Amino acid sequence: MDLRAVAPRPSPAERAAVDTVLGPPESGWAGGRRDSATDGHAARGGHEARSRRHLLLPALHAVQARVGWISEPALGYICRRLTIPPAEAYGVATFYSLFSTAPQPPAVAHICDDIACRVASAEAVCADLERALGPARTASPDGRTTWLRSPCLGQCDRAPAALLTVAGERPVSAAIAPADAAGILRQLEHAATGMAPGTPTSAPIGPSVPQAGAPGLRLLARVGTVDPTSVDAYRAAGGYRALERALAIGPDRTIAEVTAARLVGRGGAAFPTGRKWAAVAAAPARPHYVVCNADESEPGTFKDRILMEEDPFAVVEAMTIEAFATGAERGFLYLRAEYPLAAERLTNALARTRGAGLLGPDILGSGFAFEIELRRGAGAYVCGEETALFNSIEGKRGEPRNKPPFPVERGLFGRPTAINNVETLANVLPILADGAAAYAATGTDGSTGTKLFCLSGNVARPGLYEVPFGTTLGELLDLAGGVRDGRHIQAILLGGAAGTFVGSDRLDTPLTFEGTRAIGASLGSGVVMVFDDATDLLDILRRIAAFFRDESCGQCVPCRVGTVRQEELLHRLANGHPRGTAADELALLGEIGRAMRDASICGLGQTASSAIESALRQPGLVRL
Amino acid sequence: MTLDPIFTTPLARPSRVPTAPSRPEPAPVELSIDGRAATVPTGSTILEACRAQGIDTPTLCFLENLTPVNVCRICVVEVTGSRVLVPACSRTVEPGMEIQTDSDRVRHSRKMVLEFLGSSVDLSLAPDVARYMERYGADPARYGPVAETVAQPVKIDNELYVRDYSRCILCYKCVEACGVDAQNTFAIAVAGRGFDARISTEANVPLPASACVYCGNCIGVCPTGALMFRSEFEMRRAGTWDEAAQTQTDTICPYCGVGCTLTLHVQDNEIVTVTSPLDQQITEGHLCIKGRFGFRFVQNRAEGE
Ligand SMILES: Cc1cc2nc3c(=O)[nH]c(=O)nc-3n(C[C@H](O)[C@H](O)[C@H](O)COP(=O)(O)O)c2cc1C
Ligand code: SF4
Ligand code: SF4
Ligand code: SF4
Numbered sequence: 001m002d003l004r005a006v007a008p009r010p011s012p013a014e015r016a017a018v019d020t021v022l023g024p025p026e027s028g029w030a031g032g033r034r035d036s037a038t039d040g041h042a043a044r045g046g047h048e049a050r051s052r053r054h055l056l057l058p059a060l061h062a063v064q065a066r067v068g069w070i071s072e073p074a075l076g077y078i079c080r081r082l083t084i085p086p087a088e089a090y091g092v093a094t095f096y097s098l099f100s101t102a103p104q105p106p107a108v109a110h111i112c113d114d115i116a117c118r119v120a121s122a123e124a125v126c127a128d129l130e131r132a133l134g135p136a137r138t139a140s141p142d143g144r145t146t147w148l149r150s151p152c153l154g155q156c157d158r159a160p161a162a163l164l165t166v167a168g169e170r171p172v173s174a175a176i177a178p179a180d181a182a183g184i185l186r187q188l189e190h191a192a193t194g195m196a197p198g199t200p201t202s203a204p205i206g207p208s209v210p211q212a213g214a215p216g217l218r219l220l221a222r223v224g225t226v227d228p229t230s231v232d233a234y235r236a237a238g239g240y241r242a243l244e245r246a247l248a249i250g251p252d253r254t255i256a257e258v259t260a261a262r263l264v265g266r267g268g269a270a271f272p273t274g275r276k277w278a279a280v281a282a283a284p285a286r287p288h289y290v291v292c293n294a295d296e297s298e299p300g301t302f303k304d305r306i307l308m309e310e311d312p313f314a315v316v317e318a319m320t321i322e323a324f325a326t327g328a329e330r331g332f333l334y335l336r337a338e339y340p341l342a343a344e345r346l347t348n349a350l351a352r353t354r355g356a357g358l359l360g361p362d363i364l365g366s367g368f369a370f371e372i373e374l375r376r377g378a379g380a381y382v383c384g385e386e387t388a389l390f391n392s393i394e395g396k397r398g399e400p401r402n403k404p405p406f407p408v409e410r411g412l413f414g415r416p417t418a419i420n421n422v423e424t425l426a427n428v429l430p431i432l433a434d435g436a437a438a439y440a441a442t443g444t445d446g447s448t449g450t451k452l453f454c455l456s457g458n459v460a461r462p463g464l465y466e467v468p469f470g471t472t473l474g475e476l477l478d479l480a481g482g483v484r485d486g487r488h489i490q491a492i493l494l495g496g497a498a499g500t501f502v503g504s505d506r507l508d509t510p511l512t513f514e515g516t517r518a519i520g521a522s523l524g525s526g527v528v529m530v531f532d533d534a535t536d537l538l539d540i541l542r543r544i545a546a547f548f549r550d551e552s553c554g555q556c557v558p559c560r561v562g563t564v565r566q567e568e569l570l571h572r573l574a575n576g577h578p579r580g581t582a583a584d585e586l587a588l589l590g591e592i593g594r595a596m597r598d599a600s601i602c603g604l605g606q607t608a609s610s611a612i613e614s615a616l617r618q619p620g621l622v623r624l
Numbered sequence: 625m626t627l628d629p630i631f632t633t634p635l636a637r638p639s640r641v642p643t644a645p646s647r648p649e650p651a652p653v654e655l656s657i658d659g660r661a662a663t664v665p666t667g668s669t670i671l672e673a674c675r676a677q678g679i680d681t682p683t684l685c686f687l688e689n690l691t692p693v694n695v696c697r698i699c700v701v702e703v704t705g706s707r708v709l710v711p712a713c714s715r716t717v718e719p720g721m722e723i724q725t726d727s728d729r730v731r732h733s734r735k736m737v738l739e740f741l742g743s744s745v746d747l748s749l750a751p752d753v754a755r756y757m758e759r760y761g762a763d764p765a766r767y768g769p770v771a772e773t774v775a776q777p778v779k780i781d782n783e784l785y786v787r788d789y790s791r792c793i794l795c796y797k798c799v800e801a802c803g804v805d806a807q808n809t810f811a812i813a814v815a816g817r818g819f820d821a822r823i824s825t826e827a828n829v830p831l832p833a834s835a836c837v838y839c840g841n842c843i844g845v846c847p848t849g850a851l852m853f854r855s856e857f858e859m860r861r862a863g864t865w866d867e868a869a870q871t872q873t874d875t876i877c878p879y880c881g882v883g884c885t886l887t888l889h890v891q892d893n894e895i896v897t898v899t900s901p902l903d904q905q906i907t908e909g910h911l912c913i914k915g916r917f918g919f920r921f922v923q924n925r926a927e928g929e
C-alpha cells in the first residue's frame with residue numbers, strides 16, 4: 001500500500017491566487033517556507049484554522065478565475081491552508097457548476113438556453129457555436145476557448161443571453177445580452193489571442209426599465225436617473241433618510257413600522273418581514289446576523305439584478321437598517337456569480353459608504369457598528385434556498401437543511417439570522433422614510449405596496465415594471481405592449497419555473513398574493529413570461545424539467561430521482577412515445593409530483609412539478 | 625520473589641464514586657399516533673415514539689449510532705398542521721402532536737421513494753426493502769427499461785473491501801461514519817450534484833491513495849451492500865456465500881485495551897466477516913482496522929489442523 005507523504009505542489013499561479021484570499025501561509029505546515037523556529041514543535045491549525053472554513057468558496061473562486069479550473073494540487077493547498085479534509089473540499093468544488101475540477105480552457109462562453117432565451121432563438125445561437133467551436137464542453141482546437149449551456153442568466157428581458165468568463169491574471173466576467181453567435185465568437189477570439197476583451201457592453205439600462213424616470217415610482221425611483229456609483233448622488237436623491245429615521249426611533253419602533261406596513265417577503269415565500277425581524281431581535285443567542293439573498297436564479301427573474309446594478313446604495317442602506325433593528329453587527333450579501341456588474345456596483349457602494357461613515361464602526365455618529373461582506377455563489381439555483389445559502393457561505397455544499405430549526409433561531413453559523421430578498425429590503429426604505437401608513441395606502445389589504453414584475457418572452461417591451469399590488473395581469477401586459485401583432489397568447493408563466501402557467505382567460509386576475517392564490521397560482525419571484533401561439537410549449541416544459549433535474553442538490557430521494565423521472569416522462573411525451581396513453585403519463589406525472597411536493601426536504605423539490613403540472617392540467621393549453 | 629508493595633497495595637480511592645446531582649426528569653410528552661394517545665419522554669423522535677407503539681416504520685438513512693440526516697424520506701409521517709410530510713427519524717415530538725403513520729399521503733410518498741430507489745439503484749442486497757415494496761405496492765418497473773440508473777463498475781482497489789456504487793442509495797451513512805460520528809478521518813464525501821452525486825474520495829482517487837484508514841466503519845453502516853468485505857464479495861462472486869450456513873459468535877477484540885465487542889461471522893469454520901453490535905457501550909458498533917480486518921491469523925492453521 002502506498003502512502004503519499006507529499007502532495008503534489010500547486011503551481012505558482014495557483015498558490016498566488018489562493019494567497020490573495022488567505023494571505024501568505026503562516027507556517028511550513030500550511031505550505032509556506034519551513035522554519036524550524038516557528039514550525040518545530042507544533043502545527044498551527046485546530047479551531048483557529050477551521051474557523052476560516054467560510055473562506056473556501058472565495059479561495060476556489062480565486063483559483064478558478066486565475067487558472068480556469070481547480071487542479072488537485074490547488075485544492076490540496078487550499079485544504080492545507082484552511083484545515084479542510086480534501087474529500088470534503090472536492091465535494092464542495094464539484095457541487096457548484098461554475099467550478100471546474102477538470103482542465104477547462106480559460107475563455108468560456110456560457111450560453112443561456114433556458115425558457116425565455118429559447119423563445120428568443122437560443123438554440124440557433126448554440127447551433128452556430130457548435131458549428132464554429134465543436135460540441136459544448138469540448139475545448140476548441142487551440143485549447144483556449146470553449147462554450148457550454150447555462151440555465152437562466154437573469155437577463156431574460158434582453159434574451160438571448162450569454163456570460164463570458166476569461167481566466168487569467170486579470171480575469172473577465174461579463175454578461176452579453178442580447179447575444180449572437182458572431183459577437184460571442186468575436187469576444188472569445190479576443191480572449192484567446194490574449195487581447196483584453198474589453199468589457200463587453202450590454203445595452204444601456206433604459207430599455208430594461210421602460211418606466212425609468214416616471215413619477216410615482218417607489219422601488220425604481222432612482223433607477224436610470226441617479227448615478228449608481230456615487231454616494232453623494234444617492235444622498236441627494238433622498239438616500240439614508242430611512243436609516244436616519246430608524247436610528248432616531250430605535251430598533252423596536254423600526255420593527256413596528258415594518259410590521260405595521262404589512263410588508264411580506266418578495267423572495268417567493270411571502271413571509272411577514274416584521275415578524276421575522278422581531279423573532280431575530282428577540283433571540284437570546286448571539287451574535288445575530290443579517291443576510292441579503294441576492295442569489296436570484298429563478299428562471300425569468302431579473303429584478304434584483306437591476307436594483308443592485310442601478311440602486312446599490314439602497315441595498316446597503318436597507319441591510320444596515322435591518323441589522324440595527326435585529327441587533328446584528330455583521331451582514332453577508334450573497335450574490336449569484338453570474339452578476340458581474342452588480343458585484344462591481346455593490347463593491348463600490350460598500351467602499352463608498354464605508355468612506356462616508358455610513359458603514360463601519362460608528363454609523364452616522366450613532367455608535368452603531370455594522371459591516372457587510374459580499375459573497376458570491378458559484379452556479380447553483382438551490383443556494384437561493386435560505387439554509388442552502390447559509391451552508392454555501394460556511395464553505396459547504398449548498399444542501400438545504402431540514403427545518404425546524406428555522407433561520408431566526410439557528411441560521412448562518414448556527415446563529416439567529418434575518419435573511420431577506422433584495423426587493424424586500426428595497427421596500428424597507430420607503431416604509432421608514434415615509435411611514436407605514438403612507439406605504440400601506442398603496443396596494444390591497446392583503447398585499448400592501450408595489451411589486452416589481454419581470455416581463456419577458458413574447459411581449460413587445462420586455463423589462464422590469466413596478467405597479468401597485470392589485471393591478472391586473474392584463475393591465476400589466478398592456479404596459480408592456482402586449483404580444484406582437486397577429487399573434488395571441490398561448491400561456492403565461494407566473495412566478496418562474498417554480499410557479500404556474502395560466503391561460504389568457506386569466507388576464508383579469510389581480511396581481512396580489514391573495515388574487516393569485518385564488519386561481520391556484522402564486523406571484524413567486526414576480527416572473528411574468530409570455531408565450532405566444534408560435535411557441536412549442538411542450539419544449540418549454542421539457543426545459544423546465546431539465547432545469548430542476550440539473551439543479552436538485554441530490555440530497556433527498558424524492559427530488560433527486562423524481563426530477564429525473566419527471567424529465568424522462570416529458571421526453572416521452574415530447575417525442576410522441578408515451579408509455580401507455582398520454583393520460584397514463586399524466587397520471588404518473590401526478591404521482592411523481594405529489595411525492596416530490598409532500599416528501600422533499602426543500603422548496604426546490606416541493607415545487608419541481610408545479611409549473612409542468614399546471615400546464616398539462618389545463619385542458620387545451622398544451623397540445624399532446 | 626517478593627513483590628514490591630506498590631503492586632500489592634491497592635491505591636487509595638475515594639470511598640465512593642461521586643455522582644452527578646440528580647436533575648428533575650423532564651415531563652413526558654403526550655401526543656396521538658394514528659388516533660391513539662401515547663406518552664413518550666421529552667426529546668424523543670417521532671420514530672422512537674412510533675417504535676414504542678409497536679408501529680413498524682421503514683428507515684434507510686437512519687441508524688441509532690449516527691446523527692440523523694433525514695435524506696431518504698422513507699420514514700415520513702403526516703403531522704397535523706404541517707404543509708409537508710415530516711421525517712420521523714429526526715423530528716422530535718411536541719406536546720399535542722397528531723401523527724398519522726399510515727395515511728394515504730404517507731403510503732404514497734413511501735411507495736414513491738421505494739420506486740424511485742428501486743428503479744435507479746440495485747437494491748437486491750438491501751434487507752427489508754422487498755417487504756416494504758410489497759407493503760406499499762411499489763412497482764419500480766413502471767418507469768420502463770430505459771429509466772436512468774446509477775449503474776457503474778464495482779471499485780476493487782484494495783484487499784479489504786470493495787465499493788459497488790451501483791447499490792448506493794446515497795444515504796450519507798458511510799460519510800457520517802467516516803466523519804464526525806465515528807472515525808473522524810473524512811476520507812469520503814458526497815461529490816457532484818443531483819442525480820450525478822456520488823460518494824467519492826478526494827478527486828475520486830482509489831482508496832489506497834486516499835485518507836482511508838480501513839476501519840471499515842462505513843461497511844458497518846451501509847444499508848444496501850454497496851460497501852462490502854472483500855472476503856464476502858469474492859465468496860458471492862464464486863457462489864459460495866451462504867448466510868444461512870453461518871454462525872455468529874460474540875467475542876472481545878484481542879488487540880488493544882478498548883476492548884470492542886466483535887461478532888465473528890463464520891462459515892465452514894472460517895471467519896468471513898466481522899461486525900460489532902450497535903448497542904456495544906464503548907464504541908457503538910464502530911471498530912478499527914485491527915478488529916475489523918485483522919482476523920486472518922486465527923485461520924493460519926498448520927497443515928492438517
Ligand atoms: C430552491 C429555492 C430557491 C430560492 N431562491 C431564492 C432567491 O434566489 N432569492 C430569494 O430572495 N429567495 C429565494 N428563495 C426563498 C428563500 O428561501 C427565502 O424564503 C427568502 O430569501 C426569504 O426572504 P424574503 O422573506 O425577503 O422573501 C428560494 C427558495 C427556494 C426553495
Ligand atoms: S428537495 Fe431537492 S434541492 Fe431540496 S434538499 Fe431535496 S434534493 Fe436537495
Ligand atoms: S455507500 Fe452505502 S452507506 Fe454510503 S451512501 Fe451509499 S448506500 Fe449509504
Ligand atoms: S477494534 Fe480496534 S479499537 Fe477496538 S479493541 Fe480492537 S484494536 Fe482496539
Ligand code: FES
Nearest residue numbers: 112117152153155
Ligand atoms: S437569461 Fe435566458 S432565460 Fe433568463
Ligand code: FES
Nearest residue numbers: 694696697699713
Ligand atoms: S430514515 Fe428518516 S429520512 Fe431516511
